[in-house]
Amino acid sequence: MEALVAKFRGTSLDARFMRSSVFALGGYATGQVLRLASNLILTRLLFPEAFGMMALVSVIMQGLAMFSDVGVSPSIMQSKRGDDQKFLDTAWTIQVVRGVLLWIVACGLAVPVAALYGEPLLAWILPAAGVTLFISGFNPTRLDSANRHLLLGRLTGIDLAVQAISLLLAVLLAWYLQSVWALVVSGILSSAMVLLAYNVFLPGQRNRFQWERAAASELIGFGKWIFLSTICGFLYMQGDKLLIGKFLTLEQFGIYNIGFFLASFPLLMGGMMTRKILIPVYRERAPAESTENFRKLQKMRLVLTGGMMAITGGVSMAGVVLIEVMYDSRYIMAGTVVVMIAAMQMPQILVLTYEQAALAAGDSRRFFVLSAARAALTLGFLYMGLSYGGLFGALVGQGIAGLAAYPFVVWLARHARAWDPKHDAIYGCVGAAIIVLALWINFDAVAELAAL
Structure with missing residues (x-):
């Protein structure tokens, strides 16, 4: 037992790998249990059509996010300048601008998507759901720094706490509203809570708007292929929903x-x-x-x-x-x-x-x-x-x-x-x-x- 505990201690790569694996696995498993419990309750409060509607919205939101991903997070994790504050602030600036543009695009797609799927309610839901992309654009790079150094303990705790509160809100809103809007509103509130929690509880400097030419060049040079990869990744991961949703x-x-x-x-x-x-x-x-x-x-x-x-x-x-x-x-x-x-x-x-x-x-x-x-x-x-x-x-x-x-x-x-x-x-x-x-x-x- 002492030998096993010793493997988790210290700052070596093996120790950080062991700790991070436990935190990542435990956090994900716990999060899925929370989601499952929420689904079990929500399926009794809402109709299957509500989940179908939100599945379409989720695919579209993920598509927007992935079709515009310039690889900020993996770039920070692999770059030699991943701990340089100027590099991090430039990356954060790119991320914020991207979030604003994504929300504008979501608003512009609302009516055409509603017509394509024959669901008029999508014209109202998509702009509202797009607010989550706008909010997420302001998430601090301290999140990526924690992942870069395999320091996932506090990050996992924050994510689980926010998820538990968000799921409780979703259930309460579903009971009160009895409509798909419960899932939309709870998603917006969840994004806002994540942003607040990361800024309050994660260590590190506060991000500021900055544009360093060298940092931007590195981010864009690495990210151009990530941008194309995430488009393909979206089609690979979500292609079933896009095609099956029509059948x-x-x-x-x-x-x-x-x-x-x-x-x-x-x-x-x-x-x-x-x-x-x-x-x-x-x-x-x-x-x-x-x-x-x-x-x-x-x-x-x-x-x-x-x-x-x-x-x-x-x-x-x-x-x-x-x-x-x-x-x-x-x-x-x-x-x-x-x-x-x-x-x-x-x-x-x-x-x-x-x-x-x-x-x-x-x-x-x-x-x-x-x-x-x-x-x-x-x-x-x-x-x-x-x-x-x-x-x-x-x-x-x-x-x-x-x-x-x-x-x-x-x-x-x-x-x-x-x-x-x-x-x-x-x-x-x-x-x-x-x-x-x-x-x-x-x-x-x-x-x-x-x-x-």
């Missing part, structure tokens, strides 16, 4: 989104951990520098992938039962969606720990190539699946797209000398076994979805 009714789309939330939390958790933890680790312990670095990263990768596959596999096998226990009969189809989505995410989990190697080395161009390939493959197989097999075909198409993207991941990982074929062979077999077992356990439900 399903709003009620069915709301049910799909409930299933997606439950099935995707392990993959989203893994993505969050790799973004927050592996960029600093790859930066300070580049695998190309020594065999020792590669072996230590190999051990971290084996643990992270194994944990994510175990959780995802459990969710996939128990998907139908989980939905039956937690939700009422209106959401029963979501159980099969959970089974399929979680199973089809195994190829993505297999390679998740490689993605940040390029960014840590400052190679945002290769990261863009991988993102573009994934986006094209995902949209292509998703569309073919929807065309020939409906919702079931779309879910299978996402799994095939993950497999097809594997050569591009290997190409990126090999260039950074991070590729580990032993890891891929072991977990490739584990992932295939999990998929077969999950489909066998839930065969009747899967067959029913395939017959629709």
Whole structure:
């Protein structure tokens, strides 16, 4: 026990990695429990159409944010000037201007999007929801500094406290308003509380408007590929909602989104951990520098992938039962969606720990190539699946797209000398076994979805 505790102490990279992993994993898991509890309550206060509406709004807001992402956060995390206040203030200035422009664009898109989806209420909801992008633009760079140095304890506590208060507000507003506006208003209040909490409780200097030419040049030079990568990342991560939202009714789309939330939390958790933890680790312990670095990263990768596959596999096998226990009969189809989505995410989990190697080395161009390939493959197989097999075909198409993207991941990982074929062979077999077992356990439900 003393030896285990000792690994968490001190300021070494290993100690910070261990502490940050625990904080990131614990914080994310706790946050998902809070979200799940809120969803269970909200599904009894609101109708499925409300969740379908907010799913569309969420996709659009994420699209705006990702289509304008210039890589401020990863740039701060990997840059040699990441602790220079002039660099940080220039990055913050770019971020604020971006937030203002995003809100203006959200207002401009409101009417066309409402007409496209045939939902007049979107014309009012989108400008209101866009306020969250405006507020988030003022978040201090102290947030990125904490991630840069793997100091996630206080940051995790702040996020959880704000999330708990926000979810309580959402439930109270849903009970009082009985409409989708409860989710919109609670989102705005949540963004405001996050901004206030970061400014009050995170250590560091207050950001001020500043424009240093050298800092701006570095940020833009690195960020231009991140900008293109995040566009592709949006299509890769949200393409299912954009296409499926046009094929399903709003009620069915709301049910799909409930299933997606439950099935995707392990993959989203893994993505969050790799973004927050592996960029600093790859930066300070580049695998190309020594065999020792590669072996230590190999051990971290084996643990992270194994944990994510175990959780995802459990969710996939128990998907139908989980939905039956937690939700009422209106959401029963979501159980099969959970089974399929979680199973089809195994190829993505297999390679998740490689993605940040390029960014840590400052190679945002290769990261863009991988993102573009994934986006094209995902949209292509998703569309073919929807065309020939409906919702079931779309879910299978996402799994095939993950497999097809594997050569591009290997190409990126090999260039950074991070590729580990032993890891891929072991977990490739584990992932295939999990998929077969999950489909066998839930065969009747899967067959029913395939017959629709």
